Amino acid sequence: MRSLSPCLFRWFTMVGLSALGLAAATAAAEPGAAGDGSKPVFDSAAAVAELRMTIAGHENDPAETVFKNILTFKSVPAGRVLEIMESGMNRALGVGCTHCHEAGKWDVDTEKKRITREMSKMTAELNVRVHLIDGIGDDAAINCTTCHRGETTPALELAGSH
Numbered sequence: 001m002r003s004l005s006p007c008l009f010r011w012f013t014m015v016g017l018s019a020l021g022l023a024a025a026t027a028a029a030e031p032g033a034a035g036d037g038s039k040p041v042f043d044s045a046a047a048v049a050e051l052r053m054t055i056a057g058h059e060n061d062p063a064e065t066v067f068k069n070i071l072t073f074k075s076v077p078a079g080r081v082l083e084i085m086e087s088g089m090n091r092a093l094g095v096g097c098t099h100c101h102e103a104g105k106w107d108v109d110t111e112k113k114r115i116t117r118e119m120s121k122m123t124a125e126l127n128v129r130v131h132l133i134d135g136i137g138d139d140a141a142i143n144c145t146t147c148h149r150g151e152t153t154p155a156l157e158l159a160g161s162h
C-alpha cells in the first residue's frame with residue numbers, strides 16, 4: 001500500500017482551511033464553553049491561544065520536536081497541529097478539548113486519544129481506498145467531518161427520516 005502520511009496531512013489541511021473561517025463565529029456554541037451548567041466550563045479558544053504563546057517561534061517546526069507525545073502528526077508543523085485540534089477535532093466532533101484531554105495535560109494519553117489515533121489511520125486508509133474506485137476524481141477526500149458532522153456518533157439515518 002502507498003505511504004499514508006502525505007495523504008493524512010492533505011485531508012487534515014483541507015478540513016482545517018474549510019473550517020477555520022467559521023471558527024470565531026461558532027466558538028460560543030461549543031459544548032462546555034457556554035456555561036449553561038450542563039457541563040463544566042472549559043474555554044478551548046483560550047487553551048489554544050495559551051498554547052500558541054508557549055510554542056511561539058516554533059510554529060513551523062515538526063510537531064514531534066515541539067510537543068512531547070506525537071505519533072500521528074509526525075513532521076506536521078506544530079502550529080498546524082493546534083489548528084487541527086481546534087477545527088479537525090473539536091469542530092468535526094462537536095466537542096471541547098477536554099473530551100479527549102485532561103485540561104493542561106495535553107501529552108498524557110487517554111482512551112479517547114487512542115481511539116482518535118486509530119480513527120486517523122482509518123481515515124487515511126479510506127483516502128487511499130476511495131481512489132481505487134474507477135471514475136472517482138483526484139480531489140475526492142474523506143475527513144472526520146465526512147462521517148461525524150459535528151457529532152461524536154455518526155448518524156445512520158438522515159434527520160427526520162424515522
Ligand code: HEC
Pocket residue numbers: 044045047048051066067068069070071072073074085086089090093095096097098099100101106107112113114116117
Ligand atoms: C477527538 C480527540 C481530541 C480533541 C477533541 C482534542 N485533541 Fe489534542 N490530541 C489528540 C490526539 C489523538 C493527540 C496526539 C496526536 C499525535 O499522536 O500526533 C493530541 C495531541 C495534542 C497536543 C500535543 C501534546 C503533546 O505534548 O504531545 C496538544 C498541545 C493538544 N492535543 C491540544 C489540544 C487542544 C488545545 C484541544 C482543543 C482545542 C485539543 N487538543 C482537542 C486528540 C484530541
Ligand code: HEC
Pocket residue numbers: 088089093112115116119120123126142143144145146147148152153154
Ligand atoms: C467512515 C466514517 C468515520 C470517519 C471518517 C471517522 N470516524 Fe470517528 N467514528 C466513526 C464511527 C462509526 C464511530 C463509532 C460510533 C459509535 O460508537 O457508535 C466513531 C467514533 C469516534 C470516536 C469515539 C466517540 C466518542 O465518544 O468520542 C472518536 C473520538 C472519533 N470517532 C474521532 C474521529 C476523528 C478525529 C476522525 C478523523 C480523523 C474520525 N473519527 C473519522 C466513524 C468515522
